[in-house]
Amino acid sequence: MYTTKVKFRAAIALTSAVMMLTAACGEDSSGSNRTVRFTVFTGATTSWGVYIADAMGFFKTHGVNIKYVSVGSGSSAMQVVASGDTDFALSDATITANASKTGLETQFVAGQFKRFAAELACQPGLTTGSYPESMRALKGKTIGYTAPGSGSDFYLQYSLMEAGVDPADVERIPVGGAPQLIAAYRATSVDCVTAYQPMQQELGDASVPINWQEGEGPAEFSDYLLNGVVASKKYIDGHEDEVRAVALAMKDAAEFASDPANAEEIAKATVKFFPGSNTTDLAAIAEEIADAYTYSVTEQQVASAAIVYKAVTGEDYPLEYADIVAEPARNIIG
Incomplete structure (x- = not known):
């Protein structure tokens, strides 16, 4: 992290x-x-x-x-x-x-x-452990991201799939840019958001099921x-x-x-x-x-x-x- x-x-x-x-x-x-x-x-x-x-x-x-x-x-x-x-x-x-x-x-x-210099930031305590096991706790949860077809959308969906989670089993919500993602997270209207810098520290003690910046996740994202x-x-x-x-x-x-x-x-x-x-x-x-x-x-x-x-x-x-x-x-x- x-x-x-x-x-x-x-x-x-x-x-x-x-x-x-x-x-x-x-x-x-x-x-x-x-x-x-x-x-x-x-x-x-x-x-x-x-x-x-x-x-x-x-x-x-x-x-x-x-x-x-x-x-x-x-x-x-x-x-x-x-x-x-x-x-x-x-x-x-x-x-x-x-x-x-x-x-x-x-x-x-x-x-x-x-x-991707980013992580998936979830409400405190929502997930534990490391990828890929950590992603399985996201079934049935709501995840905010920028927009359909965006890089964060593909990163999120493929990371779920490679962890054995069908993207259809989570509710993915296109929220917009950093201000909207932060607001949605703080209002707890979503369980998680795709958080790139400078968002992470705004979100405080979020739980992080995957940190792409540190190389976690599917092998395809390494290059x-x-x-x-x-x-x-x-x-x-x-x-x-x-x-x-x-x-x-x-x-x-x-x-x-x-x-x-x-x-x-x-x-x-x-x-x-x-x-x-x-x-x-x-x-x-x-x-x-x-x-x-x-x-x-x-x-x-x-x-x-x-x-x-x-x-x-x-x-x-x-x-x-x-x-x-x-x-x-x-x-x-x-």
């Missing part, structure tokens, strides 16, 4: 509505100054790689300005991509597959995390395509320079964040993205999740996602590896 005692009181004040923020990035040595719109999850560490690329100047180095478009979940991020109201978004391989079935063709420009950077194929085809710039910036960010020695510097640079937090707590989390970063999109990650997708949906994964990786970024992230 997480050992860091983090106080992120601002998490309950976040909104899952779309809002526009602007963060300034300068020009690179070539004089390029391209602006891209980037969808993230406000105030959550699931967006941290992007925040690091911004705050540490990696986007600036590669000549792009960032304008943020914030949403509450991966599935809603894809809706913003489909509407053309953003250029880049955070998504995973299963959400990308679902989008393709609606006619939205997206590709990965970069990886960000290869593991998984989670919260990478995607763009629509239409955008990619017309903006190859921007795609390469973002891929290179995310590569720089992942390599920097993967070194625990950089945790304090990361905390100081990105604390502005986490209202109500402090650099001491952020540094502890940054060190804790350092080994979860990646900029690559590998065939193994896609293969793992295909297994999960088939198990949860009953359908074959509709995309090949070659369909998923953006051509302008292939030699950077492939």
Whole structure:
């Protein structure tokens, strides 16, 4: 379980509505100054790689300005991509597959995390023991998660299945982003929630039947395509320079964040993205999740996602590896 005692009181004040923020990035040595719109999850560490690329100047180095478009979940991020109201978004391989079935063709420009920095947090005393036995106490219980088809939805369902629990035997409730999940948990309107940072410490002495961040759960989640950077194929085809710039910036960010020695510097640079937090707590989390970063999109990650997708949906994964990786970024992230 997480050992860091983090106080992120601002998490309950976040909104899952779309809002526009602007963060300034300068020009690179070539004089390029391209602006891209980037969808993230406000105030959550699931967006941290992007925040690091911004705050540490990696986007600036590669000549792009960032304008943020914030949403509450991966599935809603894809809706913003489909509407053309953003250029880049955070998504995973299963959400990308679902989008393709609606006619939205997206590709990965970069990886960000290869593991879910999250846990399933349940009301105190609800579960005991460790995975997979701990999950069997969830039969008949209510579990809040972000949205249908989201990464947290697939993580939850597949983890239940691999523990021998039919997802139909629990009541899964799409609640929304971090503020809504925290509120539902505190009101005891749900027994458990999928809790990513900075939610965990807001929930106090929750019982934790599975901690994905610590490597608990199905083997497929040990190397998984989670919260990478995607763009629509239409955008990619017309903006190859921007795609390469973002891929290179995310590569720089992942390599920097993967070194625990950089945790304090990361905390100081990105604390502005986490209202109500402090650099001491952020540094502890940054060190804790350092080994979860990646900029690559590998065939193994896609293969793992295909297994999960088939198990949860009953359908074959509709995309090949070659369909998923953006051509302008292939030699950077492939």
